[in-house]
Amino acid sequence: MKKIFIFILLMVISLGIFDxxxxxxxxxxxxxxxxxxxxxxxxxxxxxxxxxxxxVETNQVMNYVSANVMQNSDINIVVGDNYxxxxxxxxxxxxxxILGLIENVHSRYDNFEVLAGVNxxxxxxxxxxxxxxxxxxxFEVVSRGDANRPLVGFKDNGEVVFGKPDFDGYELLVFNDExxxxxxxxxxxxxxxxxxxxEISVYFDNYLSALPDEYNKVHIDSIETxxxxxxxxxxxxxxxxxxxxxxxxxxxxxxxxxxxxxxxxLITESDYVVVQANxxxxxxxxxxxxxxxSQPLVIDGQANTGLNGGAAxxxxxxRTAVGIKADGTVFFMVVDGRNKPMGMEGVTLPALGEIxxxxxxxxxxxxxxxxxxxxxxIDDEADEGYVILNTPSDGRLRxxxxxxxxxxxxxxxxxxxxxxxxxTRDQLNMPTNIFVDQDGILRFNAIPGSISYxxxxxxxxxxxxxxxxxxxxxxxxxxxxxxxxxxxDFISSTYSQSILYQVYPHDINLLIDMIKDFTKSELND
Numbered sequence: 001m002k003k004i005f006i007f008i009l010l011m012v013i014s015l016g017i018f019d020x021x022x023x024x025x026x027x028x029x030x031x032x033x034x035x036x037x038x039x040x041x042x043x044x045x046x047x048x049x050x051x052x053x054x055x056v057e058t059n060q061v062m063n064y065v066s067a068n069v070m071q072n073s074d075i076n077i078v079v080g081d082n083y084x085x086x087x088x089x090x091x092x093x094x095x096x097x098i099l100g101l102i103e104n105v106h107s108r109y110d111n112f113e114v115l116a117g118v119n120x121x122x123x124x125x126x127x128x129x130x131x132x133x134x135x136x137x138x139f140e141v142v143s144r145g146d147a148n149r150p151l152v153g154f155k156d157n158g159e160v161v162f163g164k165p166d167f168d169g170y171e172l173l174v175f176n177d178e179x180x181x182x183x184x185x186x187x188x189x190x191x192x193x194x195x196x197x198x199e200i201s202v203y204f205d206n207y208l209s210a211l212p213d214e215y216n217k218v219h220i221d222s223i224e225t226x227x228x229x230x231x232x233x234x235x236x237x238x239x240x241x242x243x244x245x246x247x248x249x250x251x252x253x254x255x256x257x258x259x260x261x262x263x264x265x266l267i268t269e270s271d272y273v274v275v276q277a278n279x280x281x282x283x284x285x286x287x288x289x290x291x292x293x294s295q296p297l298v299i300d301g302q303a304n305t306g307l308n309g310g311a312a313x314x315x316x317x318x319r320t321a322v323g324i325k326a327d328g329t330v331f332f333m334v335v336d337g338r339n340k341p342m343g344m345e346g347v348t349l350p351a352l353g354e355i356x357x358x359x360x361x362x363x364x365x366x367x368x369x370x371x372x373x374x375x376x377x378i379d380d381e382a383d384e385g386y387v388i389l390n391t392p393s394d395g396r397l398r399x400x401x402x403x404x405x406x407x408x409x410x411x412x413x414x415x416x417x418x419x420x421x422x423x424t425r426d427q428l429n430m431p432t433n434i435f436v437d438q439d440g441i442l443r444f445n446a447i448p449g450s451i452s453y454x455x456x457x458x459x460x461x462x463x464x465x466x467x468x469x470x471x472x473x474x475x476x477x478x479x480x481x482x483x484x485x486x487x488x489d490f491i492s493s494t495y496s497q498s499i500l501y502q503v504y505p506h507d508i509n510l511l512i513d514m515i516k517d518f519t520k521s522e523l524n525d
Contacts (some may be wrong), residue, residue, distance in 0.1 A: 059343035072388025097397035121291035132382030133291020153289035293366035297353035323361030
């Protein structure tokens with residue numbers, strides 16, 4: 001069992017009163033009990049006490065988790081959801097409680113382990129589960145949402161940005177099988193015909209009329225689509241259809257249409273494409289983002305004195321917020337509420353701003369609250385592997401739209417885009433002389449011009465910088481192939497012909513070594 005360091009500070013009420021930098025005439029936080037623990041680089045702090053807000057004293061229980069993602073490269077922030085790949089006939093997106101969201105993050109990114117997380121954006125709770133604001137997942141604009149709603153976004157370097165997103169129409173992104181961007185094209189129309197020979201249109205499966213006859217058509221079998229006609233929101237991701245094409249748009253397809261589109265073989269069978277809203281300016285290079293309330297809670301270290309709106313802004317309720325400290329530390333806060341007998345009364349949005357400022361936020365933003373407020377932390381001893389730190393006011397875990405999470409692990413590097421299209425680069429030679437030596441090290445010939453090598457073992461890829469890889473494989477037969485990666489300067493090679501490598505149990509290996517030694521000695525004699 002991992003060691004957990006717990007520091008408990010019990011304070012007499014007369015010694016536990018702290019003045020917060022306040023936008024109110026009078027605001028104080030009284031910490032009767034403060035407990036801090038550290039797990040996997042995440043700091044969790046629980047405060048039991050009360051607040052005095054302009055003379056009104058209420059009992060409160062607050063929990064927050066924090067990590068410095070600017071200084072700790074092994075901890076990052078991701079947005080998670082459990083949306084269906086395609087909406088059903090009732091336009092349902094699907095909702096899950098926070099444990100379901102954590103499970104989805106793990107299944108989507110095998111290089112990450114969720115350490116802690118909190119509920120996210122406001123959403124259509126009674127109907128579709130669709131988030132109200134834009135939702136950006138791993139650079140993909142899954143939904144552009146309500147353009148008037150601000151986002152909080154998380155960059156790879158740990159920087160956090162906030163604001164209303166700017167969009168410039170729609171874009172078509174074409175990626176090769178290595179994830180390199182081959183080309184980026186403007187989409188001129190969604191579900192309507194091109195107006196000239198230079199324009200491109202994309203038709204989704206909610207388009208019920210005939211496609212134009214005089215244009216090239218590329219049918220895409222979608223991996224995922226999101227359509228919200230009321231917001232003019234469209235998202236599609238997929239690969240070129242292998243089925244005989246017809247003039248109709250099949251269910252879960254979209255069709256790219258242009259006068260001479262794809263006559264240059266821009267999209268091939270091994271590629272995938274993304275059609276999405278073209279986000280520009282502040283959120284252009286943001287990997288993950290989700291929606292927040294309409295006004296920030298904290299601005300430049302001070303509670304927002306002009307806060308006069310938002311979700312039940314002047315009523316006490318359970319609350320969730322995300323804050324950013326001056327040193328780059330990000331923290332997720334949940335204040336429990338609607339449970340007065342347990343000393344959990346909840347707070348207004350202005351009071352939440354005061355709390356976030358007191359605990360060090362330079363900037364802070366309100367997320368969905370009420371029964372949605374949920375904070376989870378990794379715990380090996382918990383049944384689900386995670387403990388819920390707060391007390392959800394519904395008495396159970398509510399199904400929510402999305403969430404934001406601290407994860408352990410590094411982001412996959414962004415592949416270098418192809419410099420231009422058509423692609424005129426030379427292709428690298430394929431690695432040869434592939435073998436595993438007696439020490440269990442995979443070796444192959446180095447390829448001049450390669451930036452790295454893709455080693456695929458039983459269908460799972462590992463990227464290595466040199467022409468060798470120490471293997472640690474289970475007993476059994478394994479299939480191995482290798483490819484030289486070209487980066488920006490060369491087209492990557494094709495994969496080598498697979499070799500089969502047998503891993504024997506330890507005692508059989510000893511026997512094989514004995515036979516080898518005996519054979520050598522006989523030859524020497």
